[in-house]
Amino acid sequence: MRFQLTDDQRALRDGVRDLLAGRFDRDALRTAVDTPGHLDRALWRALGDAGFFALCLPEADGGVGLGLPEAVLVFEEAGRVLLPGPLVATHLAAGTVPGAATGERVVTAPAGELLPWRDASDVVQGDATGAVPLASVDPLTPLHRLPGPHAPRSPEAVLLTAAEQLGSATRTCELAVRYAGEREQFGQPIGAFQAVKHLCAQMLVRAELARAAVYAAAVTADPVEIAAAELLADEAAVRNARDCVQVHGGMGFTWEADVHLHLKRAWVRAGTGRTTRETEEALAAAL
Amino acid sequence: MDLTYTDEEEEFRARLREWLASVLPGLPPKPSPNDWPGRRAYDLGWQRRLYDAGYAGLHWPADAGGRGATPTQHLIFLEETEKAGAPYVGANFVGLLHAGPTIAVEGTPEQRARWLPPVLRGDEVWCQGFSEPDAGSDLAALRTRATRDGDHYVVSGSKIWTSHAEVADWCELLVRTDPSAPKHRGISWLAMPMDAPGITVRPLRTLAGSAEFAEMFLDDVRVPVANRVGEENDGWRVTMVTLSFERGTAFVGEVVACRRVLGELAAQARKNGRWDDAVLRRRLGRLNAEFRALWRLTQWNVSEAMGVPPVRAEPRTGGRAGGVPGAGGSVFKLRYSHARQELFDAAADVLGVAGALDTDHEWTLDRLSSLSYTIAAGTSQIQHNIVAERILGLPKDRPKDLRRELQRDFQKGGR
Known part of the structure; x- marks a missing residue:
């Protein structure tokens, strides 16, 4: 047993982090926020060139030939930086929709009662009849609402979404810690006050427990482990983003700070899978 | 990331399961929770069985008499013994998980030879004299004092939460040897024999009704200077060095x-x-x-x-x-x-x-x-x-003198 990242996995994670820092920095993020509904196709092709979508395709089919644990690490990085677009659907379509693997075509798919990025996508996989646009709370994710009944998402889609939630939960913890160390009130950094300190510690605890669950689910691909990962990662992303807003105080309530983008995306991602009730029932049924 | 165990690890597990299946049916009945002598005998008996089978001090380094097992083997050991319903570490807890490892790292060769084998063999029980009524979360504020008298320390004070004190042979005791030093730097680590005159042990009943813990009152207890592990006034570091000894396997x-x-x-x-x-x-x-x-x-x-x-x-x-x-x-x-x-x-x-x-x-x-x-x-x-x-690297709560800073700003003609 060696439940730690291998050297290759660490290198992959670092490589993706560097790539995203270069191709999707904060300016790009804010540009995306200011142009809702617009998907940066040049970025999408760059992701394709880097193997983002072909990661799990066999090498014989032009893919990178890696597994679910590697995909999870890559999607965690995407979640960290709030990378926009139907990433999970395009990744999972890489073997079936021509052009998806290379980033030439953008693929979306229904996720529960939501259909993200319909208008900016080239292909909709699955039944999208009756889709009605809604005024998405997340400026980085245009949404349509789908009439029922709703097909369940694949376990891979659920897990990769959980990985994005994990990345976001880790990032909001970092943002809160940074702000708490810089912002001074009463003559000292607010992070010196236990009331603030404990919020930050709880954020780390949530993120790290979710990490153990998400990584283990990636290794085992067991449905019950995936359900546990989904539950804990959704909770970590949403609650960490809320606490991050709180730590930022008045600044956290502004459009200018990036914190609200994490919270809104965490809500959207949590809404694409099973409801909390369904996940908890599945976990109870497995006892 | 790999969650499968190696062939060697699986072999270790299989041998352990086999041994557990052979030895557990022959164990005596468990003593009642408040029968302390009975619990001591039961827990030491189990430790002796582990020793005879080569599982004692599994995670201790080989040069301290342990088996030098990897953390994964230790994980397997704890997982399998729990699944098989084997006895817990019980009264051997402090000896195996804290005092022993501390002596293994910080003790002299003589101290290691004196104290470590009896822990592994299941001959001696240790208890922990760290917390005090006024030193709980703030452990380094402890007040039990030890003054030198020739080749002995004379120790007075009180300790609390000393589990197994009623049946222990030794106590790993933190004492203050330099009251004038900063609180972390005036502490020493002593091995106190529990049969020394001047020790009073009083059971402490918990809200669950049982007497798991004890209070311990020390009144001019004489402890040989030779029983000090590590340097005088270096006891805080000596203690902390092994606090993570179990390396994630505690629970x-x-x-x-x-x-x-x-x-x-x-x-x-x-x-x-x-x-x-x-x-x-x-x-x-x-x-x-x-x-x-x-x-x-x-x-x-x-x-x-x-x-x-x-x-x-x-x-x-x-x-x-x-x-x-x-x-x-x-x-x-x-x-x-x-x-x-x-x-x-x-x-x-x-x-x-x-x-x-x-x-x-x-x-x-x-x-x-x-x-x-x-x-x-x-x-x-x-x-x-x-x-x-x-x-996370957040700062400690140490308020700056805001008034002085404001005065400085005013003098500079600032805000």
Whole structure:
């Protein structure tokens, strides 16, 4: 047993982090926020060139030939930086929709009662009849609402979404810690006050427990482990983003700070899978 | 990331299972919880069996008489002994998990030869004299004083939460040897013989009704200077060096046990109709996620400790984790202690009103004792401070003199 990242996995994670820092920095993020509904196709092709979508395709089919644990690490990085677009659907379509693997075509798919990025996508996989646009709370994710009944998402889609939630939960913890160390009130950094300190510690605890669950689910691909990962990662992303807003105080309530983008995306991602009730029932049924 | 065990590890597991199956049926009946001499004999008897079979001090380094097992082998040992229903470490806890490892690292060759073999063989019991009535979370504020008188220290003061004190042969004792030094720098570590004159032990009854702990009053107790481990006034470092000795394995058996209890709760609820309560059902589902993740976190922490030399305090930073390095232990403790309380609260709801109020039921007693988990070995509040300051790097609460700063600003003609 060696439940730690291998050297290759660490290198992959670092490589993706560097790539995203270069191709999707904060300016790009804010540009995306200011142009809702617009998907940066040049970025999408760059992701394709880097193997983002072909990661799990066999090498014989032009893919990178890696597994679910590697995909999870890559999607965690995407979640960290709030990378926009139907990433999970395009990744999972890489073997079936021509052009998806290379980033030439953008693929979306229904996720529960939501259909993200319909208008900016080239292909909709699955039944999208009756889709009605809604005024998405997340400026980085245009949404349509789908009439029922709703097909369940694949376990891979659920897990990769959980990985994005994990990345976001880790990032909001970092943002809160940074702000708490810089912002001074009463003559000292607010992070010196236990009331603030404990919020930050709880954020780390949530993120790290979710990490153990998400990584283990990636290794085992067991449905019950995936359900546990989904539950804990959704909770970590949403609650960490809320606490991050709180730590930022008045600044956290502004459009200018990036914190609200994490919270809104965490809500959207949590809404694409099973409801909390369904996940908890599945976990109870497995006892 | 690999969750499969190597052939050697599986072989280790198989041999252990075989041995457990052969030895457990021959164990004497468990003594009652308040029969301290009986518990001592039972726990030492189990340790002797482990010793004879080559499992004593499994995770101790070989040069201290241990087996030098890897953290993963230790994890397997704790997992399998729990699953097989083997006795807990019990009265051997302090000797095997703290005092022994401390002596192994910091003791002289003579001290190691005197104290380590009896711990491994199951001949001697140790207790821990650290906490005091006025030194709990702030352990370094301890006041029990030791003054030199020739080749002895004369020790006076009081200790609390000394488990197994009634039946211990030795006490690892923290004393203040320099009252004028900063609080962390005036402490020494002594091995105190429990039969020395001047020691009074009084059982301390917990809210669960049992006397797991004791108070200990020391009145001019003479302890040979030769029993000091480490340098005088260096006792704080001596103590801290082995605090992470168990390397993420401290609660392995308990997580295994909690997962078994969770399964029993579900079975019981399905039988008595409580399963129809959707709120309770969902709480159990959530606990399933929680304890699965805690088990995985344990495996993560143990894997992180693989390759790290044993019996050294792990640096809080600079590990090789995928997330925040070295975060595992405190993260685990915070979440596990809370989850355990939720588990036995759920058990109360499965039992129903009368069952939950009946202390003849094991789960009711477990519910009561679960309250200690967010207090013992660092309260959750202290753990949050540790996570925030040592892992996240947030500053300590030390207010600057704001008035002086404002005056300076005024003088500069600032705001």
